[in-house]
Amino acid sequence: MTTDMWIFLGLALVAVWAAVCMLISRSAVYSALFLVLNFLTIAVVFLLLQAAFIALVQVTVYAGAIMVLFLFVIMLLGAERVETTPSLPWQAPVAVAITTVLFGLMVLALLTGQAGAAPGVEVAAGFGSPQAVGELLFSDFLLPFEVTSILLLAAMIGAIVLTRRERSREAS
């Protein structure tokens, strides 16, 4: 049992624990915070997997911007807790059961295949560094990059459309 292993297990535990808490905590705010925790843990894992740049993005964009946005909305709407009246009592157990099956099948598939050899090749120093990623991004992956930008633009327009009230008043 290598130290890496211990570290990994530790992180994994934290991540899963955070995820579960997100799942079960009644308050949306707590859920959000636990999710942030989960993201951060994963970011650490990224880091350990020589994915420095991505780890960075994960922390800033994901855990930072996006989740803050979430929290902001929650606060704005003051909608921490909604589960007041019970509905669909049978949904939860069924969901758990089926999800377990799903998980089981995935693991089954993973294990039936030959056990993934431990981290294969040794990688160069610059692996996963911003410039490495950047180069690839603007050479081979230019098209997807552009597409993503358009995507964000479209999303922006959509968000605006959906939230600008007065226009709709005057229109209808």
Place this chain on the structure above:
Amino acid sequence: MDSSFPILSLLTFLPLAGVVILALLPRDRTGLMRWTALLTSLAVFVVSLAVLVRFDPEVPGLQMTERISWFRLAGLDVEYFLGIDGLSILLVLLTTLLMALAIVSTWSAITERVREFMIFFLLLEIGMIGVFLAQDLFLFYVFWEFTLVPMYFLIGMWGGERRIYAAVKFFLYTMAGSILMLLAILWLGIEGGSFSLPDLITAGQIPAEIQFWLFLAFAAAFAIKVPMWPLHSWLPDAHVEAPTAGSVILAGVLLKMGTYGFLRFNIPLFPAASLQLAPWIAGLGVVGILYGAVVSYPQRDVKKLVAYSSVSHLGFVMLGLFALNAQGIQGGVLQMVNHGLSTGALFLIVGMIYERRHTRELEAFGGLWKIMPIYAALTLVVALSSMGLPGLNGFVGEFTILLGSFGSEALGSPWFAGAAVLGVILAAIYILYMFQKMFLGPVTHDENLSLKDLHWREIVTLIPLIILIFWIGLFPAPFFNLMEASVGRLVETVQVAALAAH
């Protein structure tokens, strides 16, 4: 007219001209609409006569063929392939004639939405003629399905009170059969490499057990259309609810499409299966004959009575076709025409009285002979012809059929004919019963006393039919001559298959 002139296409699509004109006519000119429709149908009839003139009865195969590639589909050539031969020409003529008469019959019957009615009617004509002329399976299927639509509207928009039920039932039942046929056509096209009927026939060589299934698939479509017992359940509804002209065409032509399908596709395409299944089909035919005859007798609604009698008559046709010998098939084809004439006429007749009394209940009539002598006389002739009285057309057909089936090797036993003969007796029973209920005995209802005898227009609609009824009855030779060659060849193909089987 030189021989290259596409007369069949003209024949098929001429009604379209009428449709266009109708669509353009101003909303309120109903009289003009009627005339347009009538003239169109008459023109079509004339063209069909021209076809008859050009038709050479000596040739067994297709004539005046028009064959151009329509489009390629999944690597197969779908062709626009029309042709006519002894098997179809009579039916085409029957169609064109009945259409004209039916349109005349709507003169006073249809007052609502005349334009639409006429349009649907002419569209229907296109479909029916197309069915009888198409020689390409795909094209055939297109026409076949296409006929559903106008008929569906005719029943559904101008029918009786349960018209929608009847219309939907009609559509669903007939479609239920034909989609299975669609699969069979696909199979044939893919395996046989062509949709053209003659090519497929000449190619032949479909293994017997596969023939069996394909036969059934085609039969599903046709048997429902005929309708063969026990698939007749849609017929009474459709007939009772349909407007007069609709019933005329339904009984006169649409049902023939079923029997014609057996004749044109099942027998030549799957001779082995035909031989194998002939006793079963014929058996069902016989059951239909007796069943239809028995069930007609207690009907109270005249239209229903006639509808069930159709089941009986078409049973005869099926019996004849699947005797698979010359007499049987010739009789069968002739009987199709006969049934078209006499049953068509019967529906016209029922329509006439319905227009006057707005009921079709037998109980509501009685003693009409005294009040409407002309009507009675004409009815008598028609009734007798549908009863198969010698000297009238019905007899010729039934006699030939029974003669053929009696000695048919394919059926292998005279008992089919033996049982079918009983149908002749039962026919007498229900027809005479109907006649008696309507025309004999004292006048029981006062509202009948004031009934007018037939208007000259109504007489005009019936006269041609009656002339033909007598003509076929007294001198059927010309009609047989038309089909002799083609039937002969059909029988040959079957015999070849029979030899191959042994």
Place this chain on the structure above:
Amino acid sequence: MTPEDFLAILPITALTVWACVLLLIEAFLPPRGKPAVPWLTALGLLVALAVVVLVPPPSEAAFGGMIRVDGFGRFLEALFLLAGLLAVPLAVDYNQRRGIARGEYYLLLLFSIVGMMLMAIAADLLLVFLALELLSIPLYVLAAFAWPRAESEESGMKYFLLGAFASAFFVYGTALVYGTTGTTNLYAVLEALVVPDVDMAVLAVAGAMLLVGLGFKVAAVPFHMWTPDVYDGAPSSAVAFMAVGAKAAGFAVLLRLLLTGFPLATEVWGPMLAIVSALTMIWGNVAAIAQTSIKRMLAYSSIAHAGYLLMAVSAGATMAAPGSASAALFYLLAYGVTTIGAWSVVVALERFDGTGTTIDSYAGLGRRRPWIALAMTVFMLSLIGVPPTLGFLGKFLVFGATVDAGLIALAVIGVLTSLVSAFYYLRVVVTMYMRGGEPETSRERWLTAVIALTALATFLLGLLPGPLLELAAQAGLSGVIP
């Protein structure tokens, strides 16, 4: 990056640029100038279409094989652009009526189309994923476009949540594909397979997850449940577009995925998709019968048609026959034309407050607006598959492919369900012609034009489908890696 690469995606580029330009125009246009926006959009689409048709791509593969502009892709590109062209005039009057006449509508439409076109030519799962999102996100918004009407918001919400859920599966599947084969390029996956140590089990899982994502887009059972609610709540003009576009895009990828011989296609996907398509046909057609709202009815019918398309796909997967690909393509076209037509009739009858969408409200249309009713009849018949209409040819081809692949049982289910479908489609016809009523319809001229156009196309192309069939056949061939 060479100029050729951009030449290959010229239509897309053009459209994108045009969209951005429009964005600015729309922003700075004075209010009375706003009505120009739809026509400018249409212009852009027209140009793009012209480019697709006229400018052949220098090479099929571009951007390092990330996209593949083959006949298959271009056929679909054209299809999407056509759908867009029809969807624009459809919306003009309707959006006014519903009080949602906003320029963004058309921008989102454009972006969505861009996404679809990318789907059509994408050859890399990553790009597929991005394109998927690019086409979906605008659609989510369009679905909710009629806010603050509750039903519209609800439909947007449902579409969004489930869409995101499904695409998460898709992403995970992509990840697994990458993990096992080291590439996400559809055409490279095959080569990767020659390497001995590919974990087929994981690859299978990956495939299944991809199918979840795509199945959701094409509304295949059991991933279809969003469809009725979304179509019901969303503005009809938008539905007309998404019912055709999203489905076609989904099938574009599905076909590429399976017909390019994705691993295990023959022995696994074929049979499985056969089951799925059977379920889809049955469920869609049967459920449609009980609907009283025409929008929901058409929604279920679109599910059912996904089933028929899946028939072709599974046939293709069972024995990679080009016939099935072209059959599917032709069916998509037929379905597209007919569906847009049908929805445009719905648009014509829907009132400002969103009512007038029950089937009963069509009573008496046959008298009131005979031509509209006639057109609707044509659409219904085409959806049933009655000759001589496009729908019939489509079914004929698809059944043909299925029979060819030897899946007779599936074909039988197909024909029987289409019989069932006759029942509810006919009910619309019955209501229009055989019941009395006073439906109120808009007489907007562009809308009528769309209806007339689609109706004519459905009928005439059904009569003379020759060239179209050729196109579809070639496209189908080019899509397949033998």
Place this chain on the structure above:
Amino acid sequence: MNVPTDYLVILSAILFAIGVLGVLTRRNAIVMFMSVELMLNAANLALIAFARERGEIVGHIFVFFIIGVAAAEVAVGLALIVAIFKTKRSIDIDQVRGLRG
């Protein structure tokens, strides 16, 4: 870090499953949505793991794009939620079932 890829993938699978559960069981639209994010994140984890195993950074690129997409989704999604909240005064997804049948 030197860990068999399978472990990492299994971890990601666990997270994925939890995300799924979140979507299925929570009624708060926002939380459901967060669960979706969790699922995406699980995918990211798997990608990074594979990238590490193969020693190529293509996987990283994927993750980058996925995060971008997530951002886009969030923008639209939250907008939708806000809109719906304005009309319904609630983001309990089970209340949002005016459309059915």
Place this chain on the structure above:
Amino acid sequence: MMLVVTGVGSLIHIYAASYMHDDVRFNGDTGRYTRFFVFFNLFIASMLILVMGDSYLTLFVGWEGVGLCSYLLIGFWYEKGRDGIGNAWAGKKAFVTNRIGDAGFLIGLFLIFWTFGTLNFHEVFHQAEEAGPQLAAIATAITICLLIGATGKSAQIPLYVWLPDAMAGPTPVSALIHAATMVTAGIYMIVRSNALFSLAPLTSDVVTWVGAGTALFAATIAVAQFDIKKVLAYSTISQLGFMVTAAGLGAYGAAIFHLVTHAFFKALLFLGAGSVILGIEHAHHHASDHGHEKAFDPQDMRNMGGLSRRMPITHLVFVIGALGLAGVPPLAGFVSKDEILADAARISPAIEVVLLMAAVLTAFYTGRQLIMVFYGKARSEAAAHAPENRIGITGPLLVLAGLTLTGGLLNLPGGLPFEQRLTEWLTHSIEHLHAAEAEWVVALLATTLTLISLGAAWLLYGRRPLAEGAEDPLKRLLGPVFRLLENKWWIDELYDRLFLQPYIHFSRFLAQRVDWDWWHDWFHDRLLAGSYNRFSDWLAVSFDLPVIDGAANGLGRATQAWAVGLRRLQSGYVRTYALAVLLGAVLMLTYILLR
């Protein structure tokens, strides 16, 4: 044969011309006068076709044609008869009964066609000659079928029941069609096909016995009838029996001969009866003009009597005819009947006995009728004042009377002047025809018996004239047997119970219960529907939708019901939809991995 048809036919036409004139006058609707003659000539035409046809097909055409005409003419007064429809019923009965025979005939034709490949008489018979006995089996089959046809047309057991009812037709019709010509078609047909019958000895026996049986059976019934025409009808049946017997015995000459003579005297009798009826009607109408109207049957012999004084000519000819029928020498009836008896005696005594009994009865009921009608005193107002008819009526009667007197000369037995004239004619068309030898013994026997029974009749009816409304003396004598005979052995009722009612009920059942209620409604609409409905009730508990329009047929409604169930699954819960997605994913995975 032709001579008979045309000759008798034209006579009857003359008669009918005036008879119908009055008839329509009494029954109103004079428009039918023309219609009558249309049908009548149509009949003559088809009868000629029947006789002159040179193939079975043409024969059959005529055969059916006459059937049709008889149908139309029987039902001529279609609004008369028992509760207004009786005559029409009678016509239908006649036609349908004939049809039953025809069915047999048809099968016979098919057999002939498929055996000989043709239906032409000469060819068929020629081939039959060639083939000879090895055809026996098939020949038997054929002839049996033909026999069935004959029994229908010629009113033999078991299909004779239509003929008495056929008397509903106007009297000339009864005379021409149901006595002289049409009913003999059967005999004609048998004689025609003698070549075939001679190949099938078995059938010949059957024919003989059918004939003989009918002869006797009908005679017994005739004894106890009161309707003047009914009596004649049954006597016709009985006489036809004689002919058939003859044909069966191979005495074709005799058969035809009797046919001819019978045509004469039976036509005569019918027309006589007609003129009586007419007279009575005249008187009755005259009387009823003076008020007192009561239910009155101008054909019931109990209302007659003593007419000999009122209607001398009619009386005269009727007596001639009656004696002819009874077979009193030297009238035609005697000669021909004697010929048959002679053949019978030579071939099978048993038959002869039966025939003799029949002959005796014949004589008896003839006498009875004669007396009841013409002698004694008038038993009704009308009978008392019945006038004699015009020459148009009586003329033909006289001619026929003459023929009846002399007709015997046509074919006197061997050893007498102009012997065997008819036979010579026939030999052209009929082979193995033997000349009848005079059998003096038989003749003597027959004659004596006849006279005796005539005497018996006189004893019973003539000696003490019957009073008005007095019951028949024979009834006193025979008691229940008489009622049995009067009701014709209840054969009609038997047939009614045995065939008619069952058929009606069966068809009703089939049409209403089976075809409509069960097949149409239950199976198509309910079963296909119901099975689904139950399923969907289970699916769609507590879930009601506006049920879609009734445009649905059963299947449709059923599927709708199912669809309703599916709608229930479409609950609107996003989470459930998501669950479905997940479920799909899991199922796919399971399929793939555990495949």
